[in-house]
Amino acid sequence: MSFPDPIAVFRTEAAELLEQIEAGLLDLNVNLGDKDRIDAVFRGLHTLKGSGAMFGFDALAAFTHHCETAFDRVRKGEVPATQALVTAVLEAKDHMRALVETPAGDHEATSEALLANLRAAVEGADNPSAAQALSAPARTLFKIRFSLPQNAMANGTNPLPLLDELRELGECRIVADRSAIPSLDLLSPTDLHISWNVELLTSQPRSAIEDVFIFVMDDMQLEITAVEAATSAARSPESRETPVQPVEPVATEPVTASASRVSAPVTVAPLPTDAKASKTSENVRVPAEKLDELMDRVGELVIAQSRLSQLAGGSGDLQLRAVSEDVERLSGELRDTMMVLRMVPVTQLFGRFRRLVHDLSHETGKMIELVTEGESTEVDKSVIERLADPLVHLVRNSCDHGLETPDERLAAGKPQAGRIMLSARQQAGEVIITIKDDGRGINRERVRAKAEASGLIPPNANLTDQELYQLIFQPGFSTAQQVTNLSGRGVGMDVVKRTIDALRGTINVASHAGQGSEISLAIPLTLAIIDGLLVRVGAGRYVIPLSAVEECLELSIEEDMRSRGRSFISLRDSLVPFLRLRDLFRTGTKPDPFQKVVVISTGSERVGLVVDQIIGDHQTVIKAMSKLHHDVATFSGATILGDGDVALILDVGHLVTEGQQQEAHLRAAG
């Protein structure tokens, strides 16, 4: 077994932390007084700093430390949270990302600028009275005694940074307790035998000290004792001469304390860390290809299991049958669990856009409200990753070109804040992701003029709206009258189109002048699990995505005879064209006496498919067709049935188009 590269692990972890921090900051921006959010951001920053230092990302740790300090003050109520602060930390967060990705790069200047920015934000927020209070902070003397587990160093914990962190908190005196060191012959150099006694005079609260130990808290012994609040005068160097209460057991140097009353020792229970730790332990990061492998194994298991069932069914051995039934149930459950593992809700994807819209709102001076819908829609992880860039561009486009300025909006009788809606839903074996704005809409005339000017269409070409809108996805097409900061970042609408094409998806554009535009991306669930309707045509079995199925009905013999010439059935007063799959697939078999029609639809278009038998529901993992079969458009993929046979999955969109074409053809003939 190989261990993952710790640096890579840290990077993934850091990326997640940064995302959390960002989400927290954005929430905070909406509700500046939210104490939980402030704490969450602080914790995120602290963890990032800690693990950054642990993995040698020193620049990151140092930089993050300042942000953390700023947030610590907010957390303690010394400084109020302000928009300026949130914005400053958001910018700083982006810089942290850069520091994580390229720790060796030259970041000095940016760091300095951002920190200056941050300081200004904090100072600006600092009201005079708080500053007053800060100038003479109440300082408390803490006695801290801690020891780390013996194997701590072997596990990668270095106690020295902990001590450094304590020193940062205030005036500090650290004494090592070497009493536990064994004789040389028993000494293992990797073991840790030293514990520490620390006296710390600080204005920080107890929690700040606990935070120092946040990463090692689980295994260590930590005692923090608050000694009566002391003034700095009382803790002058001279007063050290009088040892009052030597910290037991054996201190090798005189330990001093100037206080009289000692409160009861407090063993520190790992407070928020505990909850956090148990939460993270619920998630495991696994490379996607391992899941694919596992999926294949489960597939094989299911096949082996069905052979076992057949054998058991054929034998009279009751015990064997019982075992076989158990295995059947277990492997079925295993498959079901397996199937959902790769799917992730689009929440993750949509989450990124809150930040984008927040920034865009600042840059453009427009008020933008982002509404998301259907975040629980699940999409294959690889699809989500590939969708991110095109969506960013589409959202940018909506903010930049679609939405008007607040004044224009008021003049048009709309609410001042523009609204962008991101929604996801599943339809007919596809995920539909829609970006909708309530801005000015696409200007048809300008699109046309531009297309004519750049020679994409001949002058006065007769185009439908849809055809016209599709022109905006042509390379080099932009109707923006002036190039802004938002556009021209290297991703054009043509790239959006290319990416969606690569995912075998389609783009639909709708627009109403003055009311806004709507762009929908229909992406097939490539490696998704779909519920399918298993049907038989001739000797072959096929899967029709259940989400596309409207209804099933029987094709009566009369209707069958009548429809020899025209392939239509009447379904509640409307004519539905149908395709005989037996003819389409050239099975060469005789039709079953009672054929069925499965009516499928994509949106508003319906088509009937005549099959021999409807077998039933079937949950399917879609396997892509081999490259050698890319010419076969009728099928979008294949799946493996419970008995190990392969069934092909019908491409609904293609069949509907074919049916509609047939209908048009018949209409023209008739």
Place this chain on the structure above:
Amino acid sequence: MNEAVRKISEDLWNGRNELEVLTFDIAGEMFALEAVIVQEILDLLPETVVPGAKAFVGCVINFRGKVIPLADIRLAFGMEATKPTIDSRIIVIAINIDGEPVLAGIRTDKVHEVTTLLRAAGEPPPSVGMRWRPDFIECLVKRGTEFIIVPNLNAIFAAEADRINSSISHGSAQR
């Protein structure tokens, strides 16, 4: 043409004088494939016909949870179909098509053995007097009184892929 064929054979032998191959029968002729591309030898599996696909790859099979096409080399060589026997096997191979690795099954009548072919015994396919397309054959290797055919799978699959591609562009032109 002969030049080109010689060139291909050079690639196959790649400077080696011996080649490990798997030998098998299709329609009474003995074929050999380089052993390193062979993934697995399977008993016949249930085949699923893909309506509308080329006859050369008219079926798919379930190979360990993967759906892979089953290729029929006989069609590339214009041979008669043979009935499956108790000796029939599927050889699963990994080949590169347009730079992407693709798994495919090949239906065979009988699989013999892994053996070593000597370069000295091989010769390029004659350009005349053969009913098979010469570019589909890497070389012929003499063994005893018989010839073992080493097919050029890349050429065979590429030819099929080309036909598919051209039919796609043809089809879209019609639309």
